[in-house]
Structures are given as structure tokens and as C-alpha cells.
Amino acid sequence: MAYKSIHIGTLIHQRVKESNMDMKRITHFFKCCEEQIQKHFESKDIRCEDLLKWSKLLEYDFFRIYSQHLILHAPQRNVNYNKRSSGKTSSLPQFRKNIYTKEIIEFILEKVNNGKMSKNEIMDQYNIPKTTLYKWIYKHDKSLIRQNETSIT
Numbered sequence: 001m002a003y004k005s006i007h008i009g010t011l012i013h014q015r016v017k018e019s020n021m022d023m024k025r026i027t028h029f030f031k032c033c034e035e036q037i038q039k040h041f042e043s044k045d046i047r048c049e050d051l052l053k054w055s056k057l058l059e060y061d062f063f064r065i066y067s068q069h070l071i072l073h074a075p076q077r078n079v080n081y082n083k084r085s086s087g088k089t090s091s092l093p094q095f096r097k098n099i100y101t102k103e104i105i106e107f108i109l110e111k112v113n114n115g116k117m118s119k120n121e122i123m124d125q126y127n128i129p130k131t132t133l134y135k136w137i138y139k140h141d142k143s144l145i146r147q148n149e150t151s152i153t
Contacts, residue, residue, distance in 0.1 A: 006044075006065055008051065013041040015058045029057050068104055072126050100132075108133070109140050 016026070026037055030053065040046055040054075055062050108126065111117040112133075119137075123130055 006069060008045055008062060008065070009041045009043040011062065011065065012046075012054050012058070015054075015060050016041075019058055021058065026057065029053065064101075068101065071100065071104060072107075105136050105140075109136060112137065 023034055023037065027034055030037065030050075040050065046054075051062050054060075108122055108128065112119060112122060117125070119130075119133060122128060123133060
């Protein structure tokens with residue numbers, strides 16, 4: 001999946017097809033007509049409230065797609081960059097940026113294994129620490145060896 005450019009309507013439509021969701025159920029859930037649902041499918045972005053409804057209806061976390069985009073394409077946060085001198089902390093929940101999902105790790109390793117990007121390019125573009133990248137490569141190679149051993153026996 002290309003996390004750089006997200007067309008959420010297409011992804012929602014794909015999930016509707018995969019789950020064989022009836023259009024009547026969707027229109028009833030959203031309390032709107034079929035034309036408005038089609039507009040959602042064609043839309044590159046939709047309101048958060050509607051995205052939350054889609055996530056509930058289709059039992060899929062569409063917000064995770066945007067989180068993956070932030071992990072891959074947002075600049076690394078400097079610890080002291082946005083700190084206020086008053087010492088106040090935000091009342092909003094604080095999340096760690098560097099939580100990598102299995103999909104992200106596979107995405108990165110696929111770029112390395114296919115030769116699309118070098119390890120240095122990965123580290124520079126996605127701000128992934130060298131030790132983290134090498135741990136992923138080491139663990140991934142181990143899992144490939146295990147898969148090959150089990151397929152042989």
C-alpha cells in the first residue's frame with residue numbers, strides 16, 4: 001500500500017466489496033441516499049466523523065492508515081523543539097511516534113530486499129534508526145530461514 005498518497009474513498013469502497021456489505025445497510029447506517037455513499041467512495045478525503053462511522057460499520061481502523069503515513073512521512077520530532085518555557089504540558093494524550101506496525105516493517109524491508117532503496121536511503125527518508133533497521137533485517141532473515149526449514153520437512 002502506498003502510504004504517501006491516501007485516497008480514503010477508494011479504500012473504503014474496497015473494504016465494502018471485501019465484506020460484501022449490502023448498500024441498503026450502509027444507507028440505513030448513514031441515514032442518507034446511495035448517491036451520497038457513492039460520493040464517499042469517490043472522495044479523496046472525508047470528515048473524521050464519517051470516517052469513524054465507516055470504521056465501525058466495516059470493522060476496520062481506517063485511522064490507522066493515516067497513523068502509518070505519519071510514522072513514515074512526518075519529520076522526526078525534536079524533543080525540545082515545541083516545549084514551552086512555562087513548563088505546561090498538554091492535556092491531550094501523548095503518543096510515541098516510533099511505534100512501527102508489522103505492515104510498516106514489511107513495507108520497509110520490501111523496499112530494501114527489492115533494491116528500490118538502500119539502507120541509508122531508508123534511514124534518511126523515514127528517520128528510522130540504524131540499529132532498528134538492522135534488527136528488523138536480522139529478525140526477518142531468521143523468520144525466512146524458519147519458513148524454508150518448515151516447508152522442506
